[in-house]
Amino acid sequence: MTNWDVLVVGAGQAGCAAAWDLAAAGLRVAVISRPHSRGKPCAGGVTEKAVARYRFSIEPVVREAVTSLAVSYSLSPVRHLKAATPFCVMTERTQLDAFCRGQAKQQGAVFHDTAGLRVIHQKADGVSVETREGESFSAPWLIAADGANSAVARMLGERHPPGAMAIEGCVPRKNLRDYPPMTLDFGVVRGGYGWLFPKGDHVNVGLYVWQHGVAAPERAALQRYCQARLGTPAEHVAGYPLGTWLPKTRLVNGRVLFAGDAAGCTEMLLGEGIYGAVISGQLAAQAVLGARPDVSYPRVLAGWREELQQVTQLGRLFYGLLPVSSRMLQGRLGDSLVNGFSQGLTLGQCKRHWRGAQSLKG
Ligand SMILES: Cc1cc2nc3c(=O)[nH]c(=O)nc-3n(C[C@H](O)[C@H](O)[C@H](O)COP(=O)(O)OP(=O)(O)OC[C@H]3O[C@@H](n4cnc5c(N)ncnc54)[C@H](O)[C@@H]3O)c2cc1C
Structure with a gap:
């Protein structure tokens, strides 16, 4: 059994973001994850607001910077929405994850590959895990960042609605x-x-x-x-x-904090999850660095939970009103969205911005 200050399960975007902040603060962090030989299915589109959240530049793994978005309903007609500056960059997800792992390693996080977890055991003052290879790790807190099919959530009996x-x-x-x-x-x-x-x-x-x-x-x-x-x-x-269930799920189970898709931090309208993964990983780390992470983590993530609640309502409306809603997106709403994204706004902030502009006109 090796003892650590924090365990992180999963080395995707949420796990690496948490590990970077914790290691940079001087904590001994063990990141236990499946190897990334195949890579997680992900289109690797990173919006400007996510780019701005990383603690380092992701420029070395950027393949394209995007200023134009083509939108259609049933393939035609296509409208090209244009922003003055990039609203999104394209990365290849395996490269992005490898790059973020490298950055967290440089801060001192220690990565351990595993085929999976065998046991999680919680006590009043800590948590321990055993991997299928028989290695054991323990720490006062564990951040579960093992994705939408979280094994940690399953092993702790957590349930969530479909994503x-x-x-x-x-x-x-x-x-x-x-x-x-x-x-x-x-x-x-x-x-x-x-x-x-x-x-x-x-x-x-x-x-x-x-x-x-x-x-x-x-x-x-x-x-x-x-x-x-x-x-x-x-x-x-x-x-x-x-994982889109953050509005309807618990973030903490004993000494385990859930982050990223394991916590349902993806927005459901477009399925953008990298931003939610990075901010929840960082906020879980922030909570672990303070007193009573179990109490403070839900509090610091409450803003994102509220935003996702609103985006979920918006998404239901959007998909319920197709094709009318997609026509709206092909109009001024879409221009406002890509320009809002290029300024680093979230979907909710773009919506508020747009509503404000409409009422000023009215
Ligand atoms: C097809 C597809 C396309 C997408 N495209 C985009 C996009 O373009 N832009 C965007 O913002 N979002 C996109 N998303 C969403 C985004 O991929 C996720 O929201 C994001 O990856 C969540 O990050 P995460 O770190 O929480 O989880 P993940 O990225 O799933 O990482 C989980 C980590 O845990 C590890 N792990 C899993 N199980 C175990 C276990 N039992 N033991 C140990 N380790 C384990 C995995 O190996 C991985 O390292 C897409 C999703 C899909 C499915």
């Missing part, structure tokens, strides 16, 4: 006639959208649905979409759930 679901693949650029801009196509899947994210040497293509079960983004549907948009099939297709 969102997405499936993705990639098309090498050499297979393409035309290299597309960043694109969101609403109406190609029920309760969601199709996307094209250009990454330099390939295009990431995917389907998102806001609630798993309402519709399932299947392989065949993805290939139909890819064929219709790019005239060629996608390779390396993989799907994964997204």
Whole structure:
């Protein structure tokens, strides 16, 4: 058994953000995670507000900076929304995770690969875990950042409502006639959208649905979409759930704090999860560095929980009102959204900004 100041389970965006802050503050941090050989399914689009939250520049892993977004309903007509400065950067998720792990390592966090966890044991003053390889770790606090299928949550008996679901693949650029801009196509899947994210040497293509079960983004549907948009099939297709349940879930179980998708920190309208992962990881670290993390963590994350509650209502309305709502997005609302994103605003802040501008006009 090795003793640490904090354990972090999961070395994705939430786990690395937490590990960086804790190690930078001088704590002995063990990050226990599955190896990243295959990489987590993720389109790697990082909005400006997320870029601004990292403690370091992610420039070395940025493939494209995006100022234009093509939006359609059922593939046509397409409207190109333009922002004066980039609202999003494109990364390749395996590279982004490896880069963030490297940054946390430089601060002193120690990474341990595992095939999975065998046991979690909680006591009044600490928590211990044993991996499938038989290694044991203990610490006063554990941050569970092991994603939407969190094993830690499962082992502690936590339940959550269904989240969102997405499936993705990639098309090498050499297979393409035309290299597309960043694109969101609403109406190609029920309760969601199709996307094209250009990454330099390939295009990431995917389907998102806001609630798993309402519709399932299947392989065949993805290939139909890819064929219709790019005239060629996608390779390396993989799907994964997204945690969107923060408004309806507990953040703390004894000495375990949940962060990122394990806590349901992704917004459900577009399925943007990297921002929620980074801020919740940082806020979980902040809580662990203070007194009574179990009390302070829900408090410091309350603003994001409230924002996600509002975005969930907005999302239900948006998908319920298609295609009218997508027409609105193709108009001034969309321009306001990309420009708000380029200023580092969240969806909720963009909405308030837009409402304010409308009432001033009225
Ligand atoms: C297809 C798809 C496309 C997406 N595209 C975008 C996008 O473009 N932009 C965006 O902002 N969001 C996107 N998202 C959402 C985003 O990927 C997630 O919200 C984000 O990755 C959550 O980060 P996380 O660190 O909480 O969890 P994850 O990234 O899932 O990381 C979890 C970590 O825990 C590890 N782990 C898992 N199980 C165990 C275990 N039992 N033991 C130890 N370690 C374990 C994993 O190896 C991983 O390191 C997408 C999601 C999907 C599915």
